[in-house]
Amino acid sequence: MSPRVRGEDRECPLSTAVSYVGEWWTILILHDCFDGYTRFDQFEANIGLSSSMLTSRLRTLVDNGILTRRVYQERPKRYEYVLTEFGRSLRPVLVALAAWRNAQLAPSERAMVLVDTETGREVEPVTIDPATGLPVSDPRFAFRAGPAAGERMRARYASPPPGAGRGAAEGG
Template identity: 40%
Template sequence: MKRTSFEGDECPIARALDVIGDWWSLLIIRDAMLGRRRFGEFQKSLGLAKNILTARLRMLVDEGILSTAPVSDGSAYQEYILTEKGRGLFPVIVALRQWSEAFDGHPEEIATLLVDREKGLPVRKLELHAQDGRLLEIGDTTLKPRPLTTRKRRTTG
């Protein structure tokens, strides 16, 4: 079944899902954040078929989330490195983790804790704050149109 593309959609969530909405892509990004860089490391960690892993890595490179570089040992292999755009997904990965920790039916089966490397203490739950510092909940936000001067006018036809 062919996946619907949300490229060009007016919704930024749909546009983001067009790039990272596949679970393998998010797990590859997670692994890259954990320091995995080589194809074999991703393949071993995920148990993913090589053709699927190849396609996902290619897409993540094409989207600018990963870049490739020759490995430092001088071999013909390459490694995959998170770009700034890829590192920008860190809060998304943490939010997904924290959501799972809060609502998973078997949290005792989660093998790791996310901790501050320097202090060794668990990371606080992510929060959304207004510009004045107030903690925002779902009912405290709304959407409003972006001024036409800062967005392209959509042509129909």
């Protein structure tokens, strides 16, 4: 986890998640990984990031357990970067980010869409609560302090912020 997370945010899942993937370049590297790219030169060509910055970002992703580095060529030694199970679990997050942005665009303005590869049909991903069948964007769903919450987190969610309506305490 990045040392840039404030001490008081270390138990907040949103803050800690952003510490893993919150940089723009990191999201672009992950996007390339999900599209099947694994090699440094592919990332460099697709993203246009300087080699020193790309090296730094890849090292962080490996250190955080999102990617693993493995040799694909011995002479000279070259590595590829492959998503770990932990890294693959980020796919719904990236899909949701893209869908969120696409929802604000007219269909003709979308440069990239998510499709069912068997039918070619464009799909609109949503996160659903399996118990109710409702999308979690429904205002009835709100964050609350969990069992491992510390004093600050419990205080934050002890009651909604002043003037807030139902579902307003959705921050991290």
